[in-house]
Amino acid sequence: MVGYGFMGAAHSHAWRTAHRFFDLPLTPVLHSIAGRTDSSVRAAAERYGFASATTRWQDLVEDPQIDLIDICTPGDTHLEIATAALAAGKHVLREKPLANSVEESEQMARAAQQSREAGSLTMCGFSYRRTPALAYARRLVADGAVGEIRQIRANYLQDWLSDADAPMTWRLDKDKAGSGALGDIGAHVIDLAQWVSGQHIAEVSGTLETMVPTRPAAGTAEGLGGRGDTSGERQQVTVDDVALFTARFASGTLGSFEATRMAQGRKNAMRLEINGSKGSLSFDFERMNELQFYDATAPEGRQGFTRILTTEPEHPYAEAWWPTGHGLGYEHTFTHEIADLVRAIGEGTEPSPSFEEALQVQRVLAAVESSSDHGSSWQRIDTQENTR
Incomplete structure (x- = not known):
């Protein structure tokens, strides 16, 4: 593993846990x-359970005993580490977003394609796909439960940067992070809207805004929202705090998206709602074990949203865990991710989301930025899928 912060902790827990609950090859x-x-x-090696530690990620790439490199670092390092690992014949798991630009993402997707032919597999870590309720929502959509999709709305609301005196972090530096709320959390709902609906976004019209243009220079602050020691100096924020955009999917379906870290009181409200001709699905990660389903074909007088508690053995991933009604948590999404990846490696099948799928998300992010730079004009995502 490269990196040992927030994501390093989450991934390490998953690597230690997956094979203890899932039957893996x-x-x-x-x-x-x-x-x-x-x-x-x-100290991280000791805490997370790694046998050794190094200050050179190259040591991991060069070690013949290592089969897989898990990249949990800021986006500006992704391309170099991932391409070196693939060239060395390693499997690669990397956190989202794939890279900090479309160009870098395209390079990584090409490297993944070339390495696949030599037996190296890749996956991008959009962990929310492994939430049982959302995986079940995708199944319901595919089965036609909501009918023809007419509208999609997705938002990701957080408040950990709403305090204007919260210190500077690498997530607010465009050179390291690529973008702000848009790429950090907006990428998740972009991926989920496409994955659950089975449709690609074809064009967007968006606006980005930096609400707090400067922040105190961080001293020892680490992690999400950590304050630590700060000096009197304020540093320039070079990414967005709020992202709003409208999307048109390749099918013609309309979507509305919001990503913000300014929503006071919303800690991790990652929401998705799909409205169709026969019904609707609604999800909020702050109630992650629940899925709301509205059946418009039910008799009049009996219509209304039904709460589905996704802890039954019939729901994706739930069978491996606790008795019915005993909910799962955020950490389980990573355990499911690792279980799926290890199973794919053992069986020689293609993991998902692939680098190519993550590249599609990166293209949407870039189109939203371009739209905001050009007066919220509509920007098309020109991919082979959308052209078809």
Whole structure:
């Protein structure tokens, strides 16, 4: 693993756990972890369960005992590490978004395609796909439960940066993060809207806004919203705090999207609603074990949203865990992700989401940025899928 912060902790837990609850063809071994600071990475190795630590990610790529590289670093490092790992014949898991630009994402997708022919597999970590309720929603849509999709709305609401004096973090630096709320959390709802509906976004019209243009320079602050020690100096924020955009899918379906870290009181409200000719589906991650389903074909007087508690053995992933009614948490999405990846490697099948799928999301992100830069004009995502 490269990186040991927030995502490093989540991924490490999943690597330790997946084979204990799922019947997998291979057993993960946590061999080595890399990070910039020697003392910190060694402490992370001890805490997360890795056998060794290094300050050179190249050591992991060069080690013949290592089969897979898990990249949990800021976006500006993704291309170099991933392409080196693939060239060395490693499997690669990398956190979303794929990279900080379409060009870098295209390079990674090409490298993944070439490496696939040599047996190296890749996956991009859109972990929310592994929420049982959302995986079940995708199944219901595919089965025709909502009929023809007419409208999609998706938003991701957080408030951890709503305090104007919260310190600067790498997530607010465009050179490191690529974009702000749009790429950090908006990427998730873009991916989910496309994945659950089975449709690609074809064009967008959007607006990006930086609500707090400067923030105190961080001292020892780490993690999401950590304050730490701060100085009197304020640094320039170079990414968006709020992203709003309208989308038209390749099928003609309309969608509305919002990503913000300014929504006071909303801690992790990642929401998706799909309206169709026969009904609707609605989900909010703050109630992650529930899916709301509206059946418009029910008799009059009996219509209304039904709460489905997605903890039954029939629901995706739920059978591996606890008795019915005992809910899962955020960490389980990563465990499911690792289980799916290890199973794909063991069986020699293609993991999903692939780098190519993640590239489609990156193209949407870039189109929203371009639209905002050009007065919210409509921008088309020119891909082979949308052309068809």
